[in-house]
Amino acid sequence: MANKTQDQNDLTDKSVGSKVLALIPLGIALNILLGTAIHTLKMPIYMDACGTILVTLLAGWRAGVVVGVASFLLGGMLTNPVLPWFAGTQAAIALYTHFVASRGGLRTYPRIILSGIGLGVVAGVASAPVIVYLFGGITGSGPSLIVAFMLASGKSILNSVLLSGLAAEPLDKTLQLLLAVWLLRGMPRTLLQKFDSRLLATNGLTNAAYR
Amino acid sequence: MPRIDEMRYPHPIARLVATGLGIAGVLLTNNLPLLAVGVFFGVMPIMLVAGTIRPFLRFVLAVVLPIAIALLFVWGWLVGAPPGVPIGSAPIEGMAYAGVISLRLILLGGIGQLCLMTVRPGDLPATLRSIGIKGDALVIALASYALVPELRLRMEQVITARHARGLLPNRNVITRIKHFPFMLRPLFGWVLRSALQRTETWRQRGLRFDTMGNVLHVSQKHSAMVIALSLLWVSAVLFTKYV
Numbered sequence: 001m002a003n004k005t006q007d008q009n010d011l012t013d014k015s016v017g018s019k020v021l022a023l024i025p026l027g028i029a030l031n032i033l034l035g036t037a038i039h040t041l042k043m044p045i046y047m048d049a050c051g052t053i054l055v056t057l058l059a060g061w062r063a064g065v066v067v068g069v070a071s072f073l074l075g076g077m078l079t080n081p082v083l084p085w086f087a088g089t090q091a092a093i094a095l096y097t098h099f100v101a102s103r104g105g106l107r108t109y110p111r112i113i114l115s116g117i118g119l120g121v122v123a124g125v126a127s128a129p130v131i132v133y134l135f136g137g138i139t140g141s142g143p144s145l146i147v148a149f150m151l152a153s154g155k156s157i158l159n160s161v162l163l164s165g166l167a168a169e170p171l172d173k174t175l176q177l178l179l180a181v182w183l184l185r186g187m188p189r190t191l192l193q194k195f196d197s198r199l200l201a202t203n204g205l206t207n208a209a210y211r
Numbered sequence: 212m213p214r215i216d217e218m219r220y221p222h223p224i225a226r227l228v229a230t231g232l233g234i235a236g237v238l239l240t241n242n243l244p245l246l247a248v249g250v251f252f253g254v255m256p257i258m259l260v261a262g263t264i265r266p267f268l269r270f271v272l273a274v275v276l277p278i279a280i281a282l283l284f285v286w287g288w289l290v291g292a293p294p295g296v297p298i299g300s301a302p303i304e305g306m307a308y309a310g311v312i313s314l315r316l317i318l319l320g321g322i323g324q325l326c327l328m329t330v331r332p333g334d335l336p337a338t339l340r341s342i343g344i345k346g347d348a349l350v351i352a353l354a355s356y357a358l359v360p361e362l363r364l365r366m367e368q369v370i371t372a373r374h375a376r377g378l379l380p381n382r383n384v385i386t387r388i389k390h391f392p393f394m395l396r397p398l399f400g401w402v403l404r405s406a407l408q409r410t411e412t413w414r415q416r417g418l419r420f421d422t423m424g425n426v427l428h429v430s431q432k433h434s435a436m437v438i439a440l441s442l443l444w445v446s447a448v449l450f451t452k453y454v
Contacts, residue, residue: 021347022409025354026402029362037366037391054399066351074355077327081270081320134319136294136312138285140278148285157294179392183399191403 019195020059024066027055031071036079045172046141048075049093049123053180056097057106057205058195064094085130092126093119093173098199106181106203116174123173124165131161143168181205220329223341225434230326232441236448237318243307245451246314253444254321261329267321275316282309332356334428354409365401369394 028051035048051071056064068090076084096119100106105115131139137157138144143164150160184192184205192206200206221229240246258264286292287306291299294308330338339352370387373379373394379386387394 018410018413019406021350022354022406022413023403024351025358026362026406028351028355029358030399030402032359033362033366034395058403070351070355074359076323078359080274081323082274082316084323085319134312134316135278136282136286136308138278138281138312140274140281144281148281148289151285152289152298154298179395182392183395186396187400187403191400191407194407195403 017059020063023055023059023195024063024070027051027063027067028071028074030054031067032075032078035071035075045175047172047176047179049090049173050176050180052090052094053097053176054183056094057101057180057184057199057203058192058197060197060199061094061098064097065091068094082134085134086127088130089123089126092122096122097177101199101203104202106177106205109178112177112181113174116177117170119177120168120170120173121166124162124169127169128158128161128165131165132158137161220331220334220429221434221437222429222431223338225438226326226330226338227342229437229441230322232438232445233322234319236441236445237315237322239445240448240452241311242448242451243310243314245447246311246318248447249318249444250314250321253440254318254325257325257440258321261325263324263328266328267324270320270324271317275313275320278316279309279313282312285309331428362398362402366394366398369397372397 031048031051034050035046038045038047048071049068052064052068055067069087072083072087072090076082100115100118105111131137137147137151137160146164146167147157147160150163151157155163181203184200189206192200197206220226237246237249254267255264258267283306286309287302290305291302292305293301296304335356336349336353339349344352370379370382373390374382378393379390
Protein backbone atom coordinates (compact mmCIF):
# COMPACT_ATOMS: atom_id res chain seq x y z
CA MET A 1 0.00 0.00 0.00
CA ALA A 2 1.44 3.33 -1.05
CA ASN A 3 0.56 5.33 2.05
CA LYS A 4 1.97 2.81 4.50
CA THR A 5 4.39 4.35 6.93
CA GLN A 6 8.04 3.37 7.19
CA ASP A 7 7.34 1.70 10.54
CA GLN A 8 4.68 -0.53 9.04
CA ASN A 9 6.84 -1.45 6.07
CA ASP A 10 9.67 -2.52 8.33
CA LEU A 11 7.46 -5.09 9.99
CA THR A 12 6.98 -7.10 6.81
CA ASP A 13 9.17 -10.03 5.84
CA LYS A 14 11.44 -8.02 3.56
CA SER A 15 13.46 -6.26 6.28
CA VAL A 16 14.39 -8.50 9.18
CA GLY A 17 11.80 -11.25 8.90
CA SER A 18 8.89 -11.10 11.27
CA LYS A 19 9.73 -14.42 12.96
CA VAL A 20 13.21 -13.15 13.76
CA LEU A 21 11.73 -9.85 14.86
CA ALA A 22 9.47 -11.66 17.30
CA LEU A 23 12.29 -13.93 18.48
CA ILE A 24 14.82 -11.17 19.25
CA PRO A 25 12.98 -9.58 22.22
CA LEU A 26 12.40 -13.03 23.69
CA GLY A 27 16.10 -13.83 23.35
CA ILE A 28 16.92 -10.55 25.08
CA ALA A 29 14.51 -11.33 27.92
CA LEU A 30 15.95 -14.86 28.22
CA ASN A 31 19.50 -13.49 28.47
CA ILE A 32 18.55 -11.01 31.18
CA LEU A 33 16.45 -13.48 33.12
CA LEU A 34 19.01 -16.30 33.11
CA GLY A 35 21.87 -13.93 33.92
CA THR A 36 19.94 -12.44 36.82
CA ALA A 37 18.76 -15.84 38.10
CA ILE A 38 22.29 -17.27 38.08
CA HIS A 39 23.65 -14.12 39.72
CA THR A 40 20.96 -14.32 42.42
CA LEU A 41 21.68 -18.01 43.03
CA LYS A 42 25.39 -17.10 43.44
CA MET A 43 26.45 -19.89 41.08
CA PRO A 44 30.10 -19.64 39.93
CA ILE A 45 29.11 -19.19 36.25
CA TYR A 46 27.58 -16.31 34.27
CA MET A 47 25.03 -17.96 31.93
CA ASP A 48 24.26 -14.56 30.43
CA ALA A 49 24.84 -15.49 26.79
CA CYS A 50 22.44 -18.42 26.48
CA GLY A 51 19.80 -16.30 24.69
CA THR A 52 22.49 -14.93 22.36
CA ILE A 53 23.65 -18.45 21.44
CA LEU A 54 20.10 -19.77 20.97
CA VAL A 55 18.96 -16.87 18.80
CA THR A 56 22.17 -17.06 16.73
CA LEU A 57 21.47 -20.74 16.07
CA LEU A 58 17.81 -20.07 15.25
CA ALA A 59 18.14 -16.86 13.26
CA GLY A 60 21.78 -16.20 12.36
CA TRP A 61 24.56 -13.90 13.56
CA ARG A 62 22.84 -10.57 12.90
CA ALA A 63 19.94 -11.47 15.18
CA GLY A 64 22.42 -12.93 17.70
CA VAL A 65 24.46 -9.72 17.79
CA VAL A 66 21.27 -7.67 18.27
CA VAL A 67 20.16 -9.93 21.13
CA GLY A 68 23.57 -9.87 22.84
CA VAL A 69 24.15 -6.13 22.58
CA ALA A 70 20.55 -5.14 23.35
CA SER A 71 20.27 -7.49 26.32
CA PHE A 72 23.35 -5.95 27.91
CA LEU A 73 22.10 -2.44 27.19
CA LEU A 74 18.71 -3.27 28.71
CA GLY A 75 20.39 -5.24 31.51
CA GLY A 76 22.29 -2.04 32.31
CA MET A 77 18.94 -0.35 32.81
CA LEU A 78 17.23 -3.14 34.76
CA THR A 79 19.94 -4.96 36.73
CA ASN A 80 23.54 -3.73 36.61
CA PRO A 81 24.54 -0.36 35.08
CA VAL A 82 28.06 -1.57 34.15
CA LEU A 83 26.76 -4.42 31.93
CA PRO A 84 26.57 -2.30 28.73
CA TRP A 85 30.37 -2.09 28.69
CA PHE A 86 30.49 -5.83 27.96
CA ALA A 87 28.16 -5.59 24.94
CA GLY A 88 31.13 -6.09 22.60
CA THR A 89 31.81 -9.50 24.18
CA GLN A 90 28.23 -10.54 23.37
CA ALA A 91 28.69 -9.49 19.75
CA ALA A 92 31.88 -11.59 19.61
CA ILE A 93 29.99 -14.57 21.11
CA ALA A 94 27.27 -14.33 18.42
CA LEU A 95 29.83 -14.08 15.61
CA TYR A 96 31.89 -17.01 16.91
CA THR A 97 28.78 -19.16 17.50
CA HIS A 98 27.66 -18.55 13.91
CA PHE A 99 31.16 -19.37 12.67
CA VAL A 100 31.45 -22.73 14.46
CA ALA A 101 27.81 -23.70 13.90
CA SER A 102 28.07 -23.06 10.15
CA ARG A 103 30.93 -25.59 10.12
CA GLY A 104 29.04 -28.26 12.05
CA GLY A 105 30.83 -27.47 15.34
CA LEU A 106 27.73 -28.37 17.38
CA ARG A 107 26.96 -31.69 15.71
CA THR A 108 28.39 -33.99 18.42
CA TYR A 109 29.20 -33.51 22.10
CA PRO A 110 33.02 -33.63 21.67
CA ARG A 111 32.71 -30.94 18.97
CA ILE A 112 30.48 -28.84 21.25
CA ILE A 113 33.09 -29.04 24.03
CA LEU A 114 35.86 -27.98 21.64
CA SER A 115 33.68 -25.13 20.32
CA GLY A 116 32.86 -24.12 23.90
CA ILE A 117 36.55 -23.89 24.81
CA GLY A 118 37.09 -21.72 21.74
CA LEU A 119 34.11 -19.58 22.70
CA GLY A 120 35.61 -19.11 26.16
CA VAL A 121 38.89 -17.93 24.65
CA VAL A 122 37.04 -15.46 22.39
CA ALA A 123 34.94 -14.15 25.30
CA GLY A 124 37.99 -13.90 27.59
CA VAL A 125 39.99 -11.92 25.01
CA ALA A 126 37.03 -9.66 24.11
CA SER A 127 36.23 -8.73 27.71
CA ALA A 128 39.84 -8.32 28.92
CA PRO A 129 40.31 -4.65 27.82
CA VAL A 130 37.08 -3.63 29.61
CA ILE A 131 38.07 -5.47 32.78
CA VAL A 132 41.56 -3.93 32.74
CA TYR A 133 40.61 -0.32 32.06
CA LEU A 134 37.19 -0.03 33.65
CA PHE A 135 37.52 -2.42 36.60
CA GLY A 136 41.26 -2.27 37.32
CA GLY A 137 41.36 -6.06 36.82
CA ILE A 138 38.93 -6.89 39.64
CA THR A 139 35.24 -7.49 38.87
CA GLY A 140 34.35 -9.12 42.18
CA SER A 141 33.62 -12.49 40.55
CA GLY A 142 35.49 -15.81 41.00
CA PRO A 143 38.20 -15.19 38.36
CA SER A 144 39.23 -12.02 40.27
CA LEU A 145 40.98 -14.31 42.77
CA ILE A 146 43.16 -15.68 39.96
CA VAL A 147 43.87 -12.09 38.83
CA ALA A 148 44.87 -11.10 42.37
CA PHE A 149 47.19 -14.10 42.67
CA MET A 150 48.87 -13.32 39.33
CA LEU A 151 49.22 -9.62 40.12
CA ALA A 152 50.88 -10.50 43.42
CA SER A 153 53.30 -12.76 41.57
CA GLY A 154 54.44 -9.83 39.45
CA LYS A 155 52.49 -10.32 36.20
CA SER A 156 51.15 -7.25 34.39
CA ILE A 157 47.46 -6.39 34.80
CA LEU A 158 46.60 -7.18 31.15
CA ASN A 159 48.36 -10.57 31.25
CA SER A 160 46.71 -11.41 34.59
CA VAL A 161 43.22 -10.60 33.31
CA LEU A 162 43.80 -12.41 30.02
CA LEU A 163 45.15 -15.55 31.71
CA SER A 164 42.39 -15.62 34.34
CA GLY A 165 39.79 -15.16 31.58
CA LEU A 166 41.31 -18.00 29.60
CA ALA A 167 41.24 -20.17 32.72
CA ALA A 168 37.65 -19.45 33.77
CA GLU A 169 35.66 -18.55 30.64
CA PRO A 170 35.99 -21.83 28.67
CA LEU A 171 34.17 -23.78 31.39
CA ASP A 172 31.32 -21.26 31.56
CA LYS A 173 30.96 -20.94 27.80
CA THR A 174 31.16 -24.72 27.23
CA LEU A 175 28.34 -25.16 29.75
CA GLN A 176 26.30 -22.48 27.98
CA LEU A 177 26.81 -24.10 24.57
CA LEU A 178 25.92 -27.52 26.00
CA LEU A 179 22.81 -26.08 27.64
CA ALA A 180 21.76 -24.33 24.41
CA VAL A 181 22.12 -27.51 22.33
CA TRP A 182 20.40 -29.57 25.04
CA LEU A 183 17.47 -27.14 25.02
CA LEU A 184 17.23 -27.24 21.23
CA ARG A 185 17.37 -31.04 21.20
CA GLY A 186 14.51 -31.11 23.69
CA MET A 187 12.22 -29.05 21.46
CA PRO A 188 9.74 -30.66 19.06
CA ARG A 189 11.30 -30.99 15.59
CA THR A 190 8.24 -29.44 13.92
CA LEU A 191 8.58 -26.36 16.10
CA LEU A 192 12.26 -25.86 15.21
CA GLN A 193 11.60 -26.43 11.51
CA LYS A 194 9.28 -23.41 11.49
CA PHE A 195 12.33 -21.19 12.02
CA ASP A 196 13.92 -22.61 8.87
CA SER A 197 17.45 -22.22 10.24
CA ARG A 198 20.41 -23.33 8.13
CA LEU A 199 22.60 -23.52 11.25
CA LEU A 200 20.22 -25.93 12.99
CA ALA A 201 20.10 -28.11 9.88
CA THR A 202 23.92 -28.10 9.54
CA ASN A 203 24.25 -29.35 13.10
CA GLY A 204 21.51 -31.93 12.77
CA LEU A 205 19.20 -30.18 15.21
CA THR A 206 16.17 -30.24 12.91
CA ASN A 207 16.95 -33.67 11.51
CA ALA A 208 15.41 -36.66 13.28
CA ALA A 209 18.41 -38.88 12.46
CA TYR A 210 20.69 -36.92 14.81
CA ARG A 211 18.25 -36.47 17.66
CA MET B 212 7.41 18.76 44.35
CA PRO B 213 5.38 18.30 41.12
CA ARG B 214 3.43 15.10 40.54
CA ILE B 215 5.24 12.53 38.38
CA ASP B 216 2.82 13.08 35.46
CA GLU B 217 3.44 16.83 35.63
CA MET B 218 7.24 16.59 35.69
CA ARG B 219 9.18 17.63 32.62
CA TYR B 220 12.46 16.20 31.39
CA PRO B 221 15.36 17.05 29.08
CA HIS B 222 14.82 16.41 25.38
CA PRO B 223 16.10 12.92 24.35
CA ILE B 224 18.82 14.44 22.14
CA ALA B 225 19.99 16.65 25.02
CA ARG B 226 19.87 13.60 27.28
CA LEU B 227 22.02 11.61 24.84
CA VAL B 228 24.56 14.42 24.32
CA ALA B 229 24.86 15.04 28.07
CA THR B 230 25.34 11.31 28.71
CA GLY B 231 28.02 11.08 26.01
CA LEU B 232 29.88 14.10 27.42
CA GLY B 233 29.54 12.80 30.97
CA ILE B 234 30.95 9.37 30.06
CA ALA B 235 33.77 10.91 28.00
CA GLY B 236 34.73 13.07 31.00
CA VAL B 237 34.76 10.07 33.36
CA LEU B 238 36.92 8.02 30.99
CA LEU B 239 39.37 10.88 30.43
CA THR B 240 40.20 11.67 34.04
CA ASN B 241 42.25 9.86 36.68
CA ASN B 242 41.82 12.66 39.19
CA LEU B 243 40.48 11.17 42.45
CA PRO B 244 39.15 14.43 44.03
CA LEU B 245 37.45 15.45 40.76
CA LEU B 246 35.76 12.05 40.45
CA ALA B 247 34.58 12.37 44.08
CA VAL B 248 33.17 15.84 43.29
CA GLY B 249 31.39 14.32 40.27
CA VAL B 250 29.77 11.69 42.49
CA PHE B 251 28.82 13.78 45.52
CA PHE B 252 28.06 17.14 43.87
CA GLY B 253 27.06 15.98 40.38
CA VAL B 254 25.31 12.65 40.11
CA MET B 255 23.88 12.31 43.63
CA PRO B 256 22.04 15.66 43.80
CA ILE B 257 20.55 15.07 40.33
CA MET B 258 19.50 11.58 41.42
CA LEU B 259 17.79 13.09 44.47
CA VAL B 260 15.88 15.60 42.33
CA ALA B 261 14.97 12.96 39.70
CA GLY B 262 13.79 10.53 42.40
CA THR B 263 16.15 7.73 41.36
CA ILE B 264 18.45 7.80 44.38
CA ARG B 265 17.30 4.39 45.71
CA PRO B 266 18.29 2.29 42.66
CA PHE B 267 21.53 4.27 42.52
CA LEU B 268 22.37 3.52 46.17
CA ARG B 269 21.39 -0.12 45.62
CA PHE B 270 23.84 -0.24 42.69
CA VAL B 271 26.60 1.38 44.77
CA LEU B 272 26.09 -0.93 47.76
CA ALA B 273 25.42 -4.19 45.92
CA VAL B 274 27.71 -3.87 42.89
CA VAL B 275 30.44 -1.29 43.45
CA LEU B 276 31.12 -1.67 47.18
CA PRO B 277 32.26 -5.35 46.97
CA ILE B 278 34.44 -4.47 43.96
CA ALA B 279 35.86 -1.42 45.80
CA ILE B 280 36.77 -3.55 48.83
CA ALA B 281 38.43 -6.15 46.57
CA LEU B 282 40.31 -3.41 44.68
CA LEU B 283 41.56 -1.85 47.92
CA PHE B 284 42.71 -5.26 49.13
CA VAL B 285 44.51 -6.11 45.88
CA TRP B 286 46.08 -2.77 44.88
CA GLY B 287 46.53 -1.29 48.35
CA TRP B 288 47.74 -4.34 50.26
CA LEU B 289 48.47 -7.41 48.08
CA VAL B 290 50.24 -5.64 45.20
CA GLY B 291 50.93 -2.48 47.21
CA ALA B 292 51.30 -0.28 44.12
CA PRO B 293 49.32 0.86 41.08
CA PRO B 294 49.85 -0.89 37.71
CA GLY B 295 53.28 -0.36 36.16
CA VAL B 296 55.00 0.35 39.49
CA PRO B 297 57.22 -2.24 41.32
CA ILE B 298 55.28 -4.41 43.78
CA GLY B 299 55.04 -3.06 47.34
CA SER B 300 56.69 0.26 46.48
CA ALA B 301 53.67 2.60 46.70
CA PRO B 302 50.72 1.29 48.76
CA ILE B 303 49.12 4.75 49.07
CA GLU B 304 49.14 5.21 45.30
CA GLY B 305 47.74 1.67 44.98
CA MET B 306 44.84 2.65 47.24
CA ALA B 307 44.32 5.84 45.25
CA TYR B 308 44.17 3.75 42.06
CA ALA B 309 41.51 1.53 43.70
CA GLY B 310 39.59 4.69 44.63
CA VAL B 311 39.77 6.05 41.07
CA ILE B 312 38.43 2.79 39.60
CA SER B 313 35.61 2.59 42.18
CA LEU B 314 34.52 6.20 41.71
CA ARG B 315 34.71 5.80 37.94
CA LEU B 316 32.38 2.78 38.16
CA ILE B 317 29.97 4.71 40.39
CA LEU B 318 29.93 7.65 37.98
CA LEU B 319 29.51 5.53 34.85
CA GLY B 320 26.69 3.55 36.46
CA GLY B 321 25.09 6.72 37.81
CA ILE B 322 25.22 8.53 34.47
CA GLY B 323 23.75 5.46 32.76
CA GLN B 324 20.95 5.31 35.32
CA LEU B 325 20.23 9.02 34.95
CA CYS B 326 20.05 8.64 31.18
CA LEU B 327 17.82 5.57 31.12
CA MET B 328 15.85 5.37 34.35
CA THR B 329 14.48 8.90 34.26
CA VAL B 330 12.55 8.18 31.05
CA ARG B 331 8.86 7.70 31.94
CA PRO B 332 7.49 4.41 30.53
CA GLY B 333 4.82 6.38 28.65
CA ASP B 334 7.49 8.52 27.00
CA LEU B 335 9.64 5.57 25.96
CA PRO B 336 8.32 5.15 22.36
CA ALA B 337 8.60 8.88 21.62
CA THR B 338 12.03 9.07 23.28
CA LEU B 339 13.36 6.17 21.22
CA ARG B 340 11.85 7.59 18.02
CA SER B 341 13.36 11.00 18.60
CA ILE B 342 16.89 9.54 18.91
CA GLY B 343 16.46 7.73 15.61
CA ILE B 344 15.27 4.28 16.74
CA LYS B 345 12.43 3.47 14.35
CA GLY B 346 10.74 0.55 12.59
CA ASP B 347 12.17 -2.88 13.45
CA ALA B 348 14.56 -1.49 16.05
CA LEU B 349 11.67 0.27 17.85
CA VAL B 350 9.62 -2.94 17.89
CA ILE B 351 12.58 -4.85 19.36
CA ALA B 352 13.30 -2.19 22.00
CA LEU B 353 9.70 -1.87 23.19
CA ALA B 354 8.99 -5.60 23.09
CA SER B 355 12.15 -6.37 25.09
CA TYR B 356 11.19 -3.82 27.71
CA ALA B 357 7.77 -5.47 28.07
CA LEU B 358 8.87 -9.10 27.84
CA VAL B 359 11.35 -9.27 30.73
CA PRO B 360 8.62 -9.13 33.42
CA GLU B 361 6.45 -11.49 31.34
CA LEU B 362 9.24 -14.07 31.07
CA ARG B 363 9.98 -13.71 34.79
CA LEU B 364 6.33 -14.40 35.55
CA ARG B 365 6.39 -17.41 33.20
CA MET B 366 9.45 -18.78 35.04
CA GLU B 367 7.66 -18.47 38.37
CA GLN B 368 4.71 -20.34 36.82
CA VAL B 369 7.03 -23.15 35.70
CA ILE B 370 8.46 -23.40 39.24
CA THR B 371 4.95 -23.40 40.76
CA ALA B 372 3.75 -26.06 38.30
CA ARG B 373 6.72 -28.34 39.04
CA HIS B 374 6.20 -27.76 42.76
CA ALA B 375 2.47 -28.63 42.46
CA ARG B 376 3.28 -31.87 40.63
CA GLY B 377 5.68 -32.89 43.37
CA LEU B 378 8.75 -32.55 41.12
CA LEU B 379 10.21 -29.86 43.37
CA PRO B 380 10.27 -30.94 47.04
CA ASN B 381 10.73 -27.34 48.19
CA ARG B 382 11.65 -23.90 46.84
CA ASN B 383 15.02 -23.39 48.46
CA VAL B 384 18.14 -22.32 46.55
CA ILE B 385 19.78 -25.77 46.35
CA THR B 386 16.62 -27.36 44.94
CA ARG B 387 16.28 -24.55 42.40
CA ILE B 388 19.89 -25.02 41.28
CA LYS B 389 19.41 -28.80 40.92
CA HIS B 390 16.25 -28.37 38.85
CA PHE B 391 17.39 -25.31 36.92
CA PRO B 392 18.01 -27.00 33.52
CA PHE B 393 14.67 -28.83 33.72
CA MET B 394 12.87 -25.55 34.38
CA LEU B 395 14.50 -24.06 31.30
CA ARG B 396 13.01 -26.48 28.78
CA PRO B 397 9.34 -25.49 29.25
CA LEU B 398 10.43 -21.84 29.42
CA PHE B 399 12.33 -22.08 26.14
CA GLY B 400 9.46 -23.97 24.53
CA TRP B 401 7.17 -21.13 25.53
CA VAL B 402 9.67 -18.61 24.09
CA LEU B 403 9.63 -20.31 20.67
CA ARG B 404 5.85 -20.75 20.56
CA SER B 405 5.31 -17.20 21.76
CA ALA B 406 7.60 -15.87 18.99
CA LEU B 407 5.58 -17.73 16.36
CA GLN B 408 2.26 -16.58 17.83
CA ARG B 409 3.43 -12.96 17.92
CA THR B 410 4.57 -13.22 14.31
CA GLU B 411 1.13 -14.44 13.29
CA THR B 412 -0.62 -11.72 15.28
CA TRP B 413 1.55 -8.99 13.78
CA ARG B 414 0.93 -10.30 10.28
CA GLN B 415 -2.83 -10.39 10.78
CA ARG B 416 -3.32 -7.12 12.61
CA GLY B 417 -0.34 -5.06 11.52
CA LEU B 418 1.39 -2.75 13.96
CA ARG B 419 1.33 1.01 13.89
CA PHE B 420 4.22 2.58 15.73
CA ASP B 421 4.06 5.81 13.77
CA THR B 422 1.30 7.33 15.89
CA MET B 423 2.34 5.77 19.19
CA GLY B 424 3.41 8.01 22.06
CA ASN B 425 4.24 11.17 20.20
CA VAL B 426 3.74 13.31 23.28
CA LEU B 427 6.97 14.02 25.11
CA HIS B 428 7.10 15.72 28.49
CA VAL B 429 10.22 17.74 27.72
CA SER B 430 11.30 21.25 28.61
CA GLN B 431 13.94 23.48 27.04
CA LYS B 432 15.06 24.66 30.46
CA HIS B 433 15.90 21.13 31.60
CA SER B 434 17.58 20.34 28.27
CA ALA B 435 19.80 23.42 28.52
CA MET B 436 20.58 22.61 32.15
CA VAL B 437 21.84 19.04 31.51
CA ILE B 438 23.93 20.18 28.53
CA ALA B 439 25.43 22.99 30.63
CA LEU B 440 26.21 20.61 33.50
CA SER B 441 27.86 18.07 31.20
CA LEU B 442 29.92 20.80 29.50
CA LEU B 443 30.98 22.07 32.93
CA TRP B 444 32.04 18.53 33.86
CA VAL B 445 34.09 18.03 30.68
CA SER B 446 35.69 21.47 31.11
CA ALA B 447 36.69 20.60 34.68
CA VAL B 448 38.17 17.30 33.47
CA LEU B 449 40.15 18.98 30.67
CA PHE B 450 41.29 21.77 33.00
CA THR B 451 42.64 19.37 35.65
CA LYS B 452 44.22 17.18 32.98
CA TYR B 453 45.99 19.75 30.84
CA VAL B 454 46.30 23.02 32.79
